Amino acid sequence: MEKFTTHTGVGVPLRRSNVDTDQIIPAVYLKRVTRTGFEDALFAAWRGDPSFVLNQEAYSAGSVLVAGPDFGTGSSREHAVWALKDYGFRVVLSSRFADIFRGNSGKQGLLAGVVAQEDIEILWKVLETRPGTEVTVDLEARTATADDVTVPFQIDDYTRWRLMEGLDDIGLTLKHADDIAAFEEARASWRPKTLPAKHWPTETVEPARAV
Amino acid sequence: MAGTLAEKVWEAHLVRRGTGGEPDLLYIDLHLVHEVTSPQAFEGLRLAGRPVRRPDLTIATEDHNTPTLDIDRPIADETSRTQIDTLRANAREFGVRLHSLGDADQGIVHQVGPQLGLTMPGLTVVCGDSHTSTHGAFGGLAFGIGTSEVEHVLATQTLPLQPFKTMAITVNGALPPGTTSKDIILAVIAKIGTGGGQGYVLEYRGEAIRKLSMEARMTICNMSIEAGARAGMIAPDETTFEYLKGRPHAPEGADWDAAVEYWKTLRSDDDAEFDAEVVLEAADLEPFVTWGTNPGQGLPISASVPVPADIADESERVAAERSLEYMGLEPGTPLRDVKVDTVFIGSCTNGRIEDLRSVAKVVKGRRKADDVRVLVVPASARVRLQAEAEGLDVIFKDFGAEWRNAGCSMCLGMNPDQLAPGERSASTSNRNFEGRQGKGGRTHLVSPLVAAATAIRGTLSSVADLGLADEVDLTTFDGSPLDGVGAPPITETVVDLPMPVPAGAR
Numbered sequence: 001m002e003k004f005t006t007h008t009g010v011g012v013p014l015r016r017s018n019v020d021t022d023q024i025i026p027a028v029y030l031k032r033v034t035r036t037g038f039e040d041a042l043f044a045a046w047r048g049d050p051s052f053v054l055n056q057e058a059y060s061a062g063s064v065l066v067a068g069p070d071f072g073t074g075s076s077r078e079h080a081v082w083a084l085k086d087y088g089f090r091v092v093l094s095s096r097f098a099d100i101f102r103g104n105s106g107k108q109g110l111l112a113g114v115v116a117q118e119d120i121e122i123l124w125k126v127l128e129t130r131p132g133t134e135v136t137v138d139l140e141a142r143t144a145t146a147d148d149v150t151v152p153f154q155i156d157d158y159t160r161w162r163l164m165e166g167l168d169d170i171g172l173t174l175k176h177a178d179d180i181a182a183f184e185e186a187r188a189s190w191r192p193k194t195l196p197a198k199h200w201p202t203e204t205v206e207p208a209r210a211v
Numbered sequence: 212m213a214g215t216l217a218e219k220v221w222e223a224h225l226v227r228r229g230t231g232g233e234p235d236l237l238y239i240d241l242h243l244v245h246e247v248t249s250p251q252a253f254e255g256l257r258l259a260g261r262p263v264r265r266p267d268l269t270i271a272t273e274d275h276n277t278p279t280l281d282i283d284r285p286i287a288d289e290t291s292r293t294q295i296d297t298l299r300a301n302a303r304e305f306g307v308r309l310h311s312l313g314d315a316d317q318g319i320v321h322q323v324g325p326q327l328g329l330t331m332p333g334l335t336v337v338c339g340d341s342h343t344s345t346h347g348a349f350g351g352l353a354f355g356i357g358t359s360e361v362e363h364v365l366a367t368q369t370l371p372l373q374p375f376k377t378m379a380i381t382v383n384g385a386l387p388p389g390t391t392s393k394d395i396i397l398a399v400i401a402k403i404g405t406g407g408g409q410g411y412v413l414e415y416r417g418e419a420i421r422k423l424s425m426e427a428r429m430t431i432c433n434m435s436i437e438a439g440a441r442a443g444m445i446a447p448d449e450t451t452f453e454y455l456k457g458r459p460h461a462p463e464g465a466d467w468d469a470a471v472e473y474w475k476t477l478r479s480d481d482d483a484e485f486d487a488e489v490v491l492e493a494a495d496l497e498p499f500v501t502w503g504t505n506p507g508q509g510l511p512i513s514a515s516v517p518v519p520a521d522i523a524d525e526s527e528r529v530a531a532e533r534s535l536e537y538m539g540l541e542p543g544t545p546l547r548d549v550k551v552d553t554v555f556i557g558s559c560t561n562g563r564i565e566d567l568r569s570v571a572k573v574v575k576g577r578r579k580a581d582d583v584r585v586l587v588v589p590a591s592a593r594v595r596l597q598a599e600a601e602g603l604d605v606i607f608k609d610f611g612a613e614w615r616n617a618g619c620s621m622c623l624g625m626n627p628d629q630l631a632p633g634e635r636s637a638s639t640s641n642r643n644f645e646g647r648q649g650k651g652g653r654t655h656l657v658s659p660l661v662a663a664a665t666a667i668r669g670t671l672s673s674v675a676d677l678g679l680a681d682e683v684d685l686t687t688f689d690g691s692p693l694d695g696v697g698a699p700p701i702t703e704t705v706v707d708l709p710m711p712v713p714a715g716a717r
């Protein structure tokens with residue numbers, strides 16, 4: 001995971017509240033076997049509407065989403081974060097996030113910053129008055145700046161530390177690689193190994209046919 | 212300090228104890244992989260440039276999507292084919308052992324582990340599948356995980372986990388004839404509810420459990436998840452050791468002795484404290500069937516479809532009404548009068564050799580009811596081969612059943628084996644959710660014995676309904692009671708069935 005200190009990118013005002021994970025990415029896209037390439041699935045139901053914010057030239061390359069309250073509710077699918085990241089978003093700001101979504105974001109390196117609703121309104125105004133305005137998000141200082149407006153955001157210390165260190169769950173665990181190696185050293189020899197493979201003699205399996 | 216079985220296994224796998232609300236880091240002994248939940252995990256590794264830490268503790272098989280007919284031909288469904296091709300490519304790239312369609316060791320992931328002797332007492336076993344709880348029957352801690360956890364285990368062979376609570380489920384006495392371990396677990400779920408086990412590891416104990424064969428124990432632990440639990444466990448004993456001995460990956464020589472000595476310590480101490488306890492009398496049990504759309508909506512087969520108006524609890528009443536509407540059942544109908552269209556015998560719950568033997572024993576020399584389709588799908592290719600060696604396939608075919616290749620099949624209908632809308636099945640699988648076996652399909656969960664009797668009569672039935680009490684010998688082929696209840700440890704099973712005869716000779 002990339003380390004996150006500051007990020008500057010086009011701000012996208014999403015004037016909707018209660019955007020659930022089904023709206024972020026509909027269930028039909030969950031059948032895929034890849035973990036990237038979900039950018040086309042992001043907000044799929046709205047993308048056909050020419051007036052939808054991401055369909056407007058000035059916002060289409062956005063990377064800082066400024067959304068209404070209760071973002072990311074509904075099913076716990078990790079795909080919601082993948083789709084936002086694949087589209088190019090690095091930051092989502094909202095006055096309230098669903099817990100699971102916020103947890104998943106932290107694990108995947110997407111900054112979910114909690115901003116007071118008045119400040120969200122101010123950001124929306126700036127971004128709508130001058131489409132294409134860039135927002136600078138400073139994780140160290142916990143602030144987001146658009147033009148001459150700077151608003152604070154909240155993020156818990158632990159997630160902030162992880163993002164700044166660029167550590168995903170696996171990265172965190174691998175900090176204890178020595179402990180894991182020591183545990184493996186002491187592991188009893190009767191515990192099974194799948195390799196080298198042992199099995200009974202191979203036999204031919206007759207394909208069943210329709211009767 | 213006195214400990215439960217679950218606590219002992221947990222402690223033995225602690226890489227690091229979490230402090231201040233941080234989770235413990237647990238080592239994983241065995242990681243089972245299949246095609247549905249692994250693709251994005253492997254891709255995650257690829258994106259981060261990480262290897263699989265322990266390919267030698269990982270094994271993959273194809274099961275959820277695989278067809279059970281024409282397995283030598285290309286898979287028709289595109290999603291299924293893509294998932295399987297992806298697994299094959301990933302296994303090759305990351306050096307993971309894979310048993311593919313057509314291989315004698317291919318099969319449902321929860322059959323492959325035990326059958327190869329990889330599943331043992333005292334292990335931590337994980338798989339991206341909720342029925343991983345099956346492996347707890349050997350006295351290990353086995354549970355299902357999500358895709359990002361699959362990636363985590365592939366990369367680190369560990370998982371950060373918060374401790375579970377423990378629940379003891381004691382089943383006293385002996386099962387009456389015609390009932391099986393499936394009826395025990397259906398009764399447990401009906402008793403504690405589908406959420407009753409939430410947050411718990413269930414430990415099954417008591418005389419009735421001790422008498423069960425290994426495969427019958429797997430059936431019980433398998434369905435722990437249907438009670439909401441993360442895992443189910445049974446302390447290992449001689450039955451466990453005998454099952455394992457001589458299997459391909461079972462320890463040998465000094466390792467075997469050391470293992471058995473350790474395994475014998477794997478039991479809850481007499482004064483261990485559980486967070487909850489449930490007691491059941493086996494003698495009270497009857498064959499169970501479900502009537503609704505969750506596994507907790509089950510009743511003894513002698514009962515009638517419930518009348519929602521009689522249910523006091525408001526939310527349960529509404530749930531029952533909705534279930535009955537979906538199931539197309541009239542309140543008050545005796546369960547024995549419910550007619551089925553399909554009987555499915557298979558899945559990781561009841562697709563093992565003992566299950567097939569007990570079904571064969573009941574249907575031998577009989578014909579299925581006319582309008583019923585009967586599907587017999589062994590849990591693994593080995594089970595299929597074994598059944599063929601014992602001549603069971605001939606019994607099934609003579610009965611009028613379809614004898615298929617191994618896989619999950621109609622348990623979840625990801626392959627072409629599905630119920631049509633409105634079609635009703637008696638199924639030996641584990642989930643009766645709406646649409647589980649096919650869109651609009653109606654599922655009644657039953658034991659293999661009930662499935663067999665139902666296939667003969669065409670309506671939900673138990674073996675007692677066959678009216679042939681003297682003719683149906685309620686013992687397995689080696690003389691022990693059916694479904695392995697009270698079965699002696701498996702040794703060389705003596706089979707007194709005719710060997711397969713060439714088609715022309717009959």
Ligand code: SF4
Pocket residue numbers: 274275319320321340342558559560618619622623640641
């Ligand atoms: S048989 Fe059914 S429950 Fe078992 S692993 Fe396959 S799909 Fe899951």
